Structures are given as structure tokens and as C-alpha cells.
Amino acid sequence: MGMCLVNDTVGIPMGKGRFCVAKMCPVTDARAGILETSHGRVLTPVFMPVGTQGSVKAVAPEELVALGVQILLCNTYHLHLRPGEELVADFGGLHAFIGWDGPILTDSGGYQVFSLAKLRKITEEGVFFQNHLDGSPTVLTPESSMEIQQKLGADVVMAFDECPPYGCSEVDLEEAVRRTVRWAERGLAWWAGREERTDRLLFGIVQGGTHEKLRRDCALALVEMGFDGYAIGGVSVGEPEGEMMVAIEASMGFLPTKKPRYAMGIGEPNQIVEMVARGVDMFDCVLPTRMARHGTAYCSTGKMNLRNSCYARDKEPIERGCSCPACRKFSRAYIRHLLVSGEILGMRLLTLHNLHFYTKLMAEIRGAILKGVFHLFREKFLEGWIEGELERKKMKNSAG
Secondary structure, three states, X not given: OOOOEOOOOOOOOOOOOOEEEEEEOOOOOOEEEEEEEOOEEEEEOEEEEEOOOOOXXXXXXXXXXXXXXXXXXXXXXXXXXXXXXXXXXXXXXXXXXXXXXXXXXXXXXXHHHHHHOEEEEXXXXXXXXXXXXXXXXXXXXXXXXXXXXXXXXXXXXXXXXXOOOOOOOHHHHHHHHHHHHHHHHHHHHHHHOOHHHOOOEEEEEXXXXXOHXXXXXXXXXXXXXXXXXXXEOOOOOOOOHHHHHHHHHHHHOOOOOOOOEEEOOOOOHHHHHHHHHOOOOEEEEOHHHHHHHOOEEEEOOEEEEOOOHHHOOOOOOOOOOOOOHHHHHOOHHHHHHHHXXXXXXXXXXXXXXXXXHHHHHHHHHHHXXXXXXXXXXXXXXXXXXXXXXXXHHXXXXXXX
């Protein structure tokens, strides 16, 4: 993979698996790029909705396309347990199975093993555990994770890693980093021997908690192996936001500028804007869909809980000027009525709105970078976000 600097995306000759930087922000480390995959180009910075089971909850593939979604994240652990990679392969791979023609990234399964699995045992070979569905014995290794993702047919594949919990001892953290590096080397060796992987991308995952030296050591070791891209894992796992930023910055400084960088599991819109300013290209998070199912809408001025009684007679759309399916036709009062009545349509409309908000935000970020004004966009967005959140807290306190 190489890097080139160009003014726009038109007519750029790119081979499969190449990452190209179109424009750098003159003030921050933000950059607008293009990632080419076997299922099309992805314009970065990009947000990937989470389709854990091969589905973004309550949203059909054609709706995702209409919202401007470019790439999905699907989960290796969950799809391995149900329906199984062999069945998916029999259907022609994940794209054909779920009816999605765009790029797909599959995570390694490491995070789910360490957050969901029962009675796990970590060895040098891999992780032996009782899965969360039926408690049956299961194992994931660096090689088996690669094989599962290869059979799923993902465009971007993640190396198997150990995700240590926030607050673990420095000894445990250091061992997790060393094991992550050894596992990455094994996964890369397995992947390199497969002809069918030539049009796919393999990313290494940097671990190290909030320990700056361990982050640096892990990043340097992975970079030396020569992955197609690099992810920053083990963030947004319970640590304070300030420590999360430290972990990101400690990793970013040692990752090559010519390859894509991915912050896993992040996050809130204000966090994404800050991560873009630090040079991150790719993001995923369950928040826009999960929060929608709990009645919360994302807006340019923060989060809005439409279950609150103050919206019971509100004739305004969720956000004025928004062109999503929910805001084009429905009022806050109606959506609140659906939510408190337990109607599925309410959750669907909020999900569509939130995903629209995220994709629009990423398009605005990219546009600002291309125009050379991202630093001004960042300042204005964060100011509006903070003021909106403070105003809503005041309203909540006064109502209480």
C-alpha cells in the first residue's frame, strides 16, 4: 500500500488495497483519504455502523445505502457461533448472505471473548472459553480467527488480539501486549500463505491500555510486521475520556502516516471530531443504534432523550433542517408517543435519524478537511455540542 497526495478523488488510479491521502489539515493531524477495497472505495474519515450479527439492528441494507453508509462492521465471534462461517461461505460469503454490496470489516472476536465469554482460559495457543449462547466449549486462536474471517469474506480483516480490562495491573497489561504481538505475528503468517487474501486488507491492533510506553512498544512491533492498516484497541472500555485520549495519542505517534488508522469502539460525536484531529481515519460504535432503541437522538447540539415529557406536545422535528426519514415527516411528539407506547417504529425512526446524523457528520468533517477549514469546523462543532449538552442538563435539573 502506498500513499499519494492529491486535490480530490476524481480519476485517482488506485490498485486494490491502497490507501491514499487526498488532503491534510494545515493546523491539526486530520486527513481526508481514500481506502480502496474489493467492494469499492471508502472515503475517510468514515464511521462504520455495527452489524454484529450481520445486520444493523432494524435497518435494511438499501436504507443504509440511502443514508450514505459506506462500510459495515460485522462480528467474527458472534457469526462464528451463529450461524457459523461454513454456512455463510456456502451462501457465497457475508456480502451475499446479508445482501450488502459494499465493503465489510470484521473484527477479530478478541474483544467479545474477553467481555462476553464464560470461564475463559488464556494460553499461548489461544483462548478456550464457554460461549455466551449455550456455555459449550469453544476456542479461538490467531489462526482460527483468520480462517473464520477469510470464510466470511470480509474486505478488511482484524488480527486476533488480547483486550485487557481497564484497571488491570501493569504486569497483566504488559503480558497482554506481548501476547497480542505474538498472536499478530502468527495471524499474519497464516494470512500470508493464502492466495484468496490478496484483495483483502489485514489490520494489526495496538493494545496497551493507558500505559504510554506499552502503547508505543506494541505499535512499533506491529508496524515492523507490515500490516495493511492499524487499529487502536482497548479504548472506550471504561476509562475516563482524558485517559482514552492519552491512549490514542500514545499509539498514533508511532503509526505510519501512509496507512489507515482505526479507533475501535469510538464513539460519541465530539470524541470522533477530536480523534479525527489526531489523525484517525476509521471509527465504529454501537451508540447511534443502541441509544436510538433507548429513545435518544443525536443532534448537532448534543443528545436528546425523546422519552422526556417535555416533548409530549412538541411539533418540531427531531432536528430542524435534518433530511432524514424521521425529520422529514414526523414530530418529536409523535416519535415520543411511539417510544412510550412500545411501538417498534419509534426505535426505527430514531435509528435512521442517528445513522443519518453520523454519516452526515463524517461527510461534513471530510468536506472541511478538503477545504482546509477543519480546525474551524472542529471549534464550532465542539462549542455547539458543549453548549447544547449544558442547556439540556439545566432543563433536566429544572424539571426535576
